Amino acid sequence: MSEKKRSFLIRFLSAALPLLLVLYVLSVGPVSGYINTPSGVRKDVSPESMERIATFYAPLSWVVRSNDILLKIADKYVDFWIRIF
Template sequence: MSENKHTKLIRFLFYVIPILLVVYVLSIGPIAAILCDSNGKVINPEHEQWAIHFYSPLISVMKSNIWLEYLAGEYVEFCVDHF
């Protein structure tokens, strides 16, 4: 019985971790839309530092690859313009 629970836990984590990673990556656009206006000016400066710290792993990965940086910039710009 405990092996069955262990297997269910592993299977649950196998599905949940990738989903949470995708949600984390995709959430940078809506957060940028909340923090900035359509001109790119920060509306909520008190939350800007929190967002920078929260997304710092993602930002460092994006800065290491020019294509990722371009795609992320386009995605954030899209979100800021349409939300």
């Protein structure tokens, strides 16, 4: 691989990976807002979909549940999105 291509790849990855990580963390709110309503879980979301979503967000859930401050912030963030939807 030429030095120019390698440099471009490193710059792209150094920008894309943090952006994808931030989008992953922020996406939990809209997803939770869509699935949950103030009256409960939506009826049109299948158990298989719920399982896939839980698996996808498992690393984030583990981190948030291991820190009380993050848990409070996440609860407020998710509640905000539930009220919007």
